[in-house]
Amino acid sequence: MARFTIGYRTVKTALGAAVSIFLAQLLQLDFFVSAGIITILCISITKRDSLKISGERIVACLIGLLYATLIFELLGYHAVSIAILFLLFIPSAVSVGAKKGIVTSAVLILHVYTVGEASAALWINELALLGIGIGVALIMNLYMPNAERDLLWDQVKVEDCFRTIWKEYAKYLKEGDSSWDGKEITTASTLLSDGKSKALRNIDNHYLRYDDYFYHYFAMREKQFDVLESILPFISTFGDTVIQGEKMAEFMEELSEAVSPGNTAGYFLIRLDELREEIKEMPLPQTREEFEVRSGLFYILHELEEYLTIKKMFKPDPKRTHNVSGKRLTRDLNKKGSKK
Structure with a gap:
């Protein structure tokens, strides 16, 4: 049985998720819990890796939101549209080197599906969640123990x-x-x-x-x-x-x-x-x-x-x-x- 330990990365993840959710909730964003999820996904073992992953998530999320807007508005908000969307989105994200951002993008895409409208207000809400989640993760990753x-x-x-x-x-x-x-x-x-x-x-x-x-x-x-x-x-x-x-x-x-x-x-x-x-x-x-x-x-x-x-x-x-x-x-x- 593995020994129970709380490392510095665990502390950063817990604190970062809490801060992200607090900020998103303070700004009265919809789906504010997603900001914490994004932070958890972006905290990595090294600073450069965290920065690279964050860049991939931003690119993937923008592509995902664009696909969601086009496909849902053209084909409607139903399960078939989701299948078509991911059939196109996943290869696109991989082709531009943003495959690590697919999971994060899926969360935002499903937000559009849940609301049933790809409005400007929703785009602003999703980008704000993305910015808070990634921003807090990068700040948390500024601390790394001296090796x-x-x-x-x-x-x-x-x-x-x-x-x-x-x-x-x-x-x-x-x-x-x-x-x-x-x-x-x-x-x-x-x-x-x-x-x-x-x-x-x-x-x-x-x-x-x-x-x-x-x-x-x-x-x-x-x-x-x-x-x-x-x-x-x-x-x-x-x-x-x-x-x-x-x-x-x-x-x-x-x-x-x-x-x-x-x-x-x-x-x-x-x-x-x-x-x-x-x-x-x-x-x-x-x-x-x-x-x-x-x-x-x-x-x-x-x-x-x-x-x-x-x-x-x-x-x-x-x-x-x-x-x-x-x-x-x-x-x-x-x-x-x-x-x-």
């Missing part, structure tokens, strides 16, 4: 997962320790998916600025995560020959300490070239097993280069870049939260 704090938390958690993954890879290469349960891989995957979704909503919650930093950040980490996953099967096959990967383990340990939004890829790409040369200078494999391990190491080198290149192409935001550990940033966020 940056949540996104920053997700960023910290993702980086902590990446640090742990690199450290566990290095530990296995050095010691052959296979006690790690790999939960950070599952956690990172979930965080990255949720982070991208939150980042997209955050973009759509700004009218005047386009802030896509977090979306690009999580997209970048998602690509790097694919590399982390592709490396795992090769590391897990090294078995007792992990001594040959000791230098790579040291590199991974160093890499784990540098996971941050800042761009340190240039330095590590140079270190990676040095590591590749060191491995090339090692004695040639003498057995099939040694050959397989060496080829696995070179595959990992290739994937590491891809991992670092992805990061190098990412442009960090100086205002959001930290060069401290995830634990320290977590403490800072906790302090900030306690002040609030």
Whole structure:
């Protein structure tokens, strides 16, 4: 059974519907309850989405009222006219990209049918209901909770997962320790998916600025995560020959300490070239097993280069870049939260 909760969107919807009905009733509009219905339909999860939906409803309602006036006045006010009206109206609304306004328009169309006369006064009444319903919804949607704090938390958690993954890879290469349960891989995957979704909503919650930093950040980490996953099967096959990967383990340990939004890829790409040369200078494999391990190491080198290149192409935001550990940033966020 789902937990009973009242979120901010529920509060906005309830308050907005009440305000719309109150205003419509205050202006003595017919069918004043419909203003509340329109508000409920127009309140959305993001500001831009709400504005887009409101535009579609306005266009669809104007088309619907026009069809209602023409068809009812020409064919009469009966059920056949309604069928013909919707047969023409729905494809028309879809063709102009206003399909989300069909339900709202249906309410206004049926008002015309109920009154039995498409007069100028009725048009004014319906447009007033539409204006109040949409206007209140847009005002209510001006408030959206700031998602940056949540996104920053997700960023910290993702980086902590990446640090742990690199450290566990290095530990296995050095010691052959296979006690790690790999939960950070599952956690990172979930965080990255949720982070991208939150980042997209955050973009759509700004009218005047386009802030896509977090979306690009999580997209970048998602690509790097694919590399982390592709490396795992090769590391897990090294078995007792992990001594040959000791230098790579040291590199991974160093890499784990540098996971941050800042761009340190240039330095590590140079270190990676040095590591590749060191491995090339090692004695040639003498057995099939040694050959397989060496080829696995070179595959990992290739994937590491891809991992670092992805990061190098990412442009960090100086205002959001930290060069401290995830634990320290977590403490800072906790302090900030306690002040609030």
